[in-house]
Structures are given as C-alpha cells and as structure tokens.
Amino acid sequence: MMRMDGFTVIAEPARRAIVDRLRIHDHDVGALVSALDLSQPLISKHLRILRDAGVVDVEAIGKRRVYRLTDRPLPDVMTWLAPYIAQWTASFDRLAYAMDGEEPS
Numbered sequence: 556m557m558r559m560d561g562f563t564v565i566a567e568p569a570r571r572a573i574v575d576r577l578r579i580h581d582h583d584v585g586a587l588v589s590a591l592d593l594s595q596p597l598i599s600k601h602l603r604i605l606r607d608a609g610v611v612d613v614e615a616i617g618k619r620r621v622y623r624l625t626d627r628p629l630p631d632v633m634t635w636l637a638p639y640i641a642q643w644t645a646s647f648d649r650l651a652y653a654m655d656g657e658e659p660s
Contacts, residue, residue, distance in 0.1 A: 558607070558608070559604065559607070559608055560631050560653060561608065561629030561630065561632035562631065562632060562635075563647060564605065564608045564610060564629060565574055565629070565632065567601065567604075567641045569591065569593060569597065569601050570601045570605060571602065572609075573587060573591070573601055573602065573605065573611075573622075574605065574610060574624065575596070576590055577610050577611060577623060577624045578624055581621050581622060582621070583619045583620060583621050583622070584598055584599060584602065584620060584622075585619075587602075587622075597646040602622055605622075606622075608629065608631075609625060609627050609629075610623060610624065610627075610629065611623065611624055612624075612625050613616075626646070628643065
C-alpha cells in the first residue's frame, strides 16, 4: 500500500471534519456518523486513511472502537508550514513591540 502524503490526507473535507471532531474529544464511529451526517462506510474509510497516515489511533473498548488524534503531526505539512509560522510569529512580535511602544490615547 502506498502511503498518502499529509496534504492528500487533509485535502478531503470529510477527513478534516473528522480530525476537527477528534481534536475536541475521542469518538467512536457511530458518534462521528451522527455528528457529520455521513454514512458509516464512508466514515470508516476515512478513519482507515487517517489511521494509516498516523493521524489517529484506535482503541477497542468493549464492542466500540474509539478513535483519538495522535500526538504525531503530519511531518510534510509541518515542514511546509514552518517558514510561514516563523514569518507570522515575527510579524506578531513586531506588532506587539510597536503597540507596547505607543502611548495610550
């Protein structure tokens, strides 16, 4: 099986919606089906892709399979974002410095 790059993983809106839900708290498939109004087979397909990409982990709790985000970011996405984050951080730092240097009106 060919591993999907991180950009392909997050390109699909349904997968981003799943990741957004799992960022808040763990969910089983049924809860994701209800929350996202998607079919169970489609949710399961996207969860398999997210699991294969290392974005989510699954734990069997009784008959339920509960999914949670891993603490491993998508390395190719993080590498691409790093210079932008640095630039934005520097811009915010300059703004904060400029605001601190101004007299209140």
